[in-house]
Amino acid sequence: MTPSTITGPRTGDAATELLAADPAAAQQRGRRTRLRPRRRLGTIALFLAPALVLFGLLVITPIVVAGYASLYKWNGFGLPENFVGVDNFTRAFGDPTFLGDLWRAFVLIGMSLLIQLPVSLGLAMLLNQKLKGRSVYRVIFFAPYVLSEVTTAVLFTLVFSPNRGLGDTLSQWLGADAGAIFADPDTVLFALFLVISWKYFGFHMILYLAGRQGIPAELSEAATTDGASAWQVFRHVTLPLLGPTIRISVFLSVIGSIQLFDMVWVLTGGGPIHASETMAVTMFDRGFRRFEVGYASAISIVMFVLSFVFALFYQRFVLRRDIEGAITTRGVQR
Amino acid sequence: MTAHLSRRTLLGIAGAGAGAYLLSACGSDEPSTPDGPQTINWWHIQNTEPMLPVWAAIAKEYETAHPNVKVVIQPLENEAFKAKLTTATQAGSPPDLFQSWGGGVLKQQVDAGLVKDITADVQPWIGSLLPASVQPFTIDGKIYGVPFDVGMVGFWYNKDLFVKAGVTATPTTWAELLTTVSTIKGKGIVPMALAGKEKWPGHFYWAYLAMRIGGLGALQQAAKDNNFDTPDFIAAGQRLKELVDLQPFQKGFLGAEYGSPDGQAATMGNGGAALELMGQWAPSVQASSSTSKKGLGDKLGYFAFPAVDGGKGTVAEAFGGGNGFVVGKDAPASTTDFLKVLLDAANQRKSAATGAVLPTVKDAADAIKDPNSKVVAASLASATGFQLFLDQAYPPAVGQQVNDSVAELIAGSKTPEQIVKDITKVAKSQ
Structure with missing residues (x-):
């Protein structure tokens, strides 16, 4: 019994709905209504045109230009002339900083999936119970997500400021020393992960909470009547039915980790000695500090390919049952 | 079939976009005369007290004396300036007058033809500046910028x-x-x-x-x-x-x-x-x-x-090094004249009096108040050699x-x- 057969007509949460609402699927439904086809095509073109033009100019063009620039040794001034083929890419995969970036992305993704998401799930389950001031807790836990990444970074810089910050003072009362947490290459990545989790756990919690509330109460009631313990209800009823939500939340978390920039840039600048540097930070440093725009473009292309390949495979193999009829399944109904 | 159509459309749009991008890089600007109406876009990094109001006041005075000239100031924080300038220069449209430290970065801008050779314009008055301060702005014997501040570490x-x-x-x-x-x-x-x-x-x-x-x-x-x-x-x-x-x-x-x-x-x-x-x-x-x-x-x-x-x-x-201004390739004709006013002894004294700037104009050295800054200025004036950062x-x-x-x-x-x-x-x- 797969979750999708249970949920059946249920529309699912907002995110899956968004993914499902793609033009190809809309057209499938439209064809059945047999409106005058020529007029329909004209209307579709008219309504799609603004979005397509924007998409083309703001998404496709930069990708094409970056792909072009990545084949040149170019400092960004004038037009690229010195064609170097794939040299920039071989250089990236021999660059200890960039290889370190890949490793750190892997560590951050691992920690997000193993720590941040389970904690968010637990909190969502807690806040789904009937307890006093439930909505107050929900607002408080969601609040950090509303802050911008830069604001969050500045906030934590102040909290963990050596000798002056609140976090530093509190930790010294406890006999620890948190003031150097962002200044020590051994701890900075974990500190960064803490800040990311602080900002994003509320978002995932709300996703799970929404998903949880879409599960009909009858199911857990039936399981309880059959003698299932609270854990068994969670494990065999709630968790499988939360599947679509969890899969989307994992997806957002992984893509977010690959593209991480603003927070790191403001919080640590990628340092000390590259210990918290991400691919996007390296790209910015090479492009805007060192004026090696060709090389920076190559890094951005690698980031794009990583995200793109991950997104495609994830949609094809993990999300397929949640987004039947979408482009990756070529409209083949199971 | 629809998939085919949209893919072709997308590629077409991408091509058109790339074409527009390339075209924009070779736009031409009309030459301007010193007397016609013109706007000087000026980017500096003195975005806080005490220098922010000093620059603003000098620009205002210049506008009053030259009604045909408008000076649009964009004060930027150091790091923000670097990122913004990089974007502007890579798009081929530098501001008319902007912060520079000379040296290697300026050389790249010169090689790309983004900044103006102002040797002839500044020749009459460049001698009033400390020679060491002009050195980072001189590339292959040509002057591309003028320092308003110089110092050492x-x-x-x-x-x-x-x-x-x-x-x-x-x-x-x-x-x-x-x-x-x-x-x-x-x-x-x-x-x-x-x-x-x-x-x-x-x-x-x-x-x-x-x-x-x-x-x-x-x-x-x-x-x-x-x-x-x-x-x-x-x-x-x-x-x-x-x-x-x-x-x-x-x-x-x-x-x-x-x-x-x-x-x-x-x-x-x-x-x-x-x-x-x-x-x-x-x-x-x-x-x-x-x-x-x-x-x-x-x-x-x-x-x-x-x-x-x-x-x-x-x-x-x-x-050490200093701060200076260079002139963008499309700057209006009065930009170098404005630069001359910025660097006259009276305005350099005003800048020096804030304590945030060590003047490059020799005559303005008497406006330095702080005893430590006087020591720095004196050691710089008597230095036997100078290396830029x-x-x-x-x-x-x-x-x-x-x-x-x-x-x-x-x-x-x-x-x-x-x-x-x-x-x-x-x-x-x-």
């Missing part, structure tokens, strides 16, 4: 903390400096403040040591051969390692910024450390980022970077690698021998 120290530690004389050799640092640390005082997050303050140590050990010639030779893997540069790293091994820096220095409320300048300004190696702007930034907003006042002293025993360089050689003098990739590598040396993750190899590798690839 040296040690700024807290006199009270020196007295408290029982240090009576400022060190004149590297060995004496190490002893001084040990003495201060022994008294439970933090000897030095350093902004490890920003990397450039750390490179001052290595660059100055290389200058004192190998002399100015060693730095110029390295730039010419793209080779830093020489005994002089390795020795500079080893001397710096001796200092780092004493653990002289404040807690959490690897994550510290320069100008933030808990950064290097604030640590000095609040009396949290005894020494910092910094440029002529140190007193004003110490004051503005300190809790009292006053800094150390007359408790602040200055001494030159000490000599290294057996080194080829002398204490009379200065390491390495991260400005060399091409940006090499300059940033110097900063990165020295940071790695200070953090203890690379040895002096490794960093010269890393820097050489980047220099050779340029």
Whole structure:
């Protein structure tokens, strides 16, 4: 019994709905209504045109230009002339900083999936119970997500400021020393992960909470009547039915980790000695500090390919049952 | 079928977009006469008191005297300026008048034809400026910019903390400096403040040591051969390692910024450390980022970077740089005239009077009030040689690698021998 057969007509949460609402699927439904086809095509073109033009100019063009620039040794001034083929890419995969970036992305993704998401799930389950001031807790836990990444970074810089910050003072009362947490290459990545989790756990919690509330109460009631313990209800009823939500939340978390920039840039600048540097930070440093725009473009292309390949495979193999009829399944109904 | 159509459309749009991008790079501007109506777009990085209102007032005066000219000022924070200028120059449309430090970055802009050769325009009055200050803006004998501020790096120290530690004389050799640092640390005082997050303050140590050990010639030779893997540069790293091994820096220095409320300048300004190696702007930034907003006042002293025993360089050689303005390729005709007004003695005196600028115009030197700044200005005027900051003098990739590598040396993750190899590798690839 797969979750999708249970949920059946249920529309699912907002995110899956968004993914499902793609033009190809809309057209499938439209064809059945047999409106005058020529007029329909004209209307579709008219309504799609603004979005397509924007998409083309703001998404496709930069990708094409970056792909072009990545084949040149170019400092960004004038037009690229010195064609170097794939040299920039071989250089990236021999660059200890960039290889370190890949490793750190892997560590951050691992920690997000193993720590941040389970904690968010637990909190969502807690806040789904009937307890006093439930909505107050929900607002408080969601609040950090509303802050911008830069604001969050500045906030934590102040909290963990050596000798002056609140976090530093509190930790010294406890006999620890948190003031150097962002200044020590051994701890900075974990500190960064803490800040990311602080900002994003509320978002995932709300996703799970929404998903949880879409599960009909009858199911857990039936399981309880059959003698299932609270854990068994969670494990065999709630968790499988939360599947679509969890899969989307994992997806957002992984893509977010690959593209991480603003927070790191403001919080640590990628340092000390590259210990918290991400691919996007390296790209910015090479492009805007060192004026090696060709090389920076190559890094951005690698980031794009990583995200793109991950997104495609994830949609094809993990999300397929949640987004039947979408482009990756070529409209083949199971 | 629909999939085909949209794919082709997308490719078409991409092609059109790329074409438009290329076309925009070769737009032409109409030549302007000095008398026609014109707008000067001016980007500077004096985005705080005390210099922000001074620039604004000068621009206003100029507009009043020349009703056909409008000066549009865009004050930007240092880092934001660099990012914004990069975008503007890469799009081929630099501002008309903008901040520059000269050196390697300016050379790239010159090579790309983004800035104007103003040699002929400034010839009548450029002689009123200190020759050393104009040097970073002179490339292949042509002048591309004019400095309004020039200075050098040296040690700024807290006199009270020196007295408290029982240090009576400022060190004149590297060995004496190490002893001084040990003495201060022994008294439970933090000897030095350093902004490890920003990397450039750390490179001052290595660059100055290389200058004192190998002399100015060693730095110029390295730039010419793209080779830093020489005994002089390795020795500079080893001397710096001796200092780092004493653990002289404040807690959490690897994550510290320069100008933030808990950064290097604030640590000095609040009396949290005894020494910092910094440029002529140190007193004003110490004051503005300190809790009292006053800094150390007359408790602040200055001494030159000490000599290294057996080194080829002398204490009379200065390491530093300045701020200047360069003229963008499409600037209106009156831009150089405005530049001349900006740099006249009266306006330079106004700038110098704020204490945030060391004037480049010789006649304006009498407007320097602060005794320490007077010492800096005097040492600069009598310097036997001048080296621009390495991260400005060399091409940006090499300059940033110097900063990165020295940071790695200070953090203890690379040895002096490794960093010269890393820097050489980047220099050779340029």
